Amino acid sequence: MDFASAFRANGHTTFAEHPTPQTMFKALRRLHGQNLETRGLNDMSEAFQSFVTRARFFSVGKLRRTWSHSAAEFIKYRRLLPMLLADGQRFNSAETDDFDASLAFHAKSKEDRKIVVTNVPPRVTPSQLQSFFSKFGKVSHCSLPREDRRHSMFGTMPKHSKNCGTATITFKKAEDAEKAKNAASDELKFYEQYMVVSAYVSKRKGGKGVIIADDSKDEMYDLSRASSNQSLASTTMSSICYEGCSLDEIGSRPLERIAAFLPVNDTIRFERVSKRCMEASMKSWSLVSRLVLARDCEGFGNSRPFLNSHLKAILRRAGVHLKALDLSGAVHLMDEKALEIIAAYCTMLEELVLSGVRASWEALSDLGESLTNLKKLTYRDMDSASDKAIWYLIKGCGRCLQFVDLRGCRRLHGRCFQLFSDQLEQLYLDGCVHVDERALEDLCTNAFCLKELRINDCFRITDENLSMISRLMPDLRVFTLCGDRFENLTTAGISHISNMSSLVELA
Structure with missing residues (x-):
């Protein structure tokens, strides 16, 4: 009696002729019993070597789907499958894919016992989280990944890294997991933070792997010709199949x-x-026409400041489309190189906020000359920026500017005001204490179409300046002159403000 006939069931032919999942199941059960009786699983080295030799003939994605309860049985069954199926002449992978329905049910029931918890407090440990959720039922496992620990030679880093804010919890019973999913928000409050519980969705859920080949060809089912590339392709495709909408279905x-x-x-x-x-x-x-670094870029702070390389990576993609760029408010280590990057990639900018970026007058000059379309410029609270640096910044683009904010530039004297044109409508000079009489005369001569002028704390203004403003700026609608050290102003000079007929706001 040959080997295949030993496993012939009543009313059935051999496996090679009419293989069915039920027959396969019975054959493996019998084989399991024989192995236990003859102790044929002791020689693990020979079995494993044979398994490695034949592993490439099987779909890698299907290795876990065999009816076995130990690694030894698993190896033995896979080694003997070609002999059970007529010495491995032709093998249909569908024969061994679906016979283990109980294993699939077990995997599904395990997923039902899992939940995903988000918005976990950063300092919570896995044991604390497991203890917290034990009020819904017995917890068998709690997975709470932590951030990669950073090292410093100065020992200034925290001893314990924060968790990632997302945990996976496995209960002993599916009913306990349902209790956690249906819990009220007050029951999920931990360290003054409300956690969110959602159902666990396996990444492998979604059906069998798709084999990238023509299923109509018989060679597809040839056991001795099934390549490892096809097996890996099947595994990869099965791992990215999710329930719901796929990215491939989106236009x-x-x-x-x-x-x-x-x-x-x-x-x-x-x-x-x-x-x-x-x-x-x-x-x-x-x-994307507007980019604000402090708002749109996440993950940067004191421990990880924004660098020139980060700016270059962003502007290489978005620079040609940007109309507005705001660098203020971000924790950064940018220098003159950042201005070169902006000049190279953002030639169509119309609005630029440079507050917080220190640079030499040469770098500012190159930037101003490249931004010929610039209409709004903000360079606030730059105590170190000299009058010369601001001159060269405005030199290349001053004729097109409509809005300029130089508040807090305490070293500004105002020589750059002669670079402005009648396009300028708004000018903010609050706190520019060194802006003198000559600068305001240049402003009245060149920017006579101003609609808003704020010169709070510009203490060097004189009666003559107020007279020129009232006479040469007929469109001025907003004018502010706050402060208490205007030593060069008199009551007669202040009376010129009454001649500004278009004013709607005065401070």
């Missing part, structure tokens, strides 16, 4: 819109998902 334009609403960091990471996502991410920058 190009909606995908670009989605990428445009993501934070800058996530938009750049989106490029790494696939080629299609990379194209959508790159096109999405055309929908």
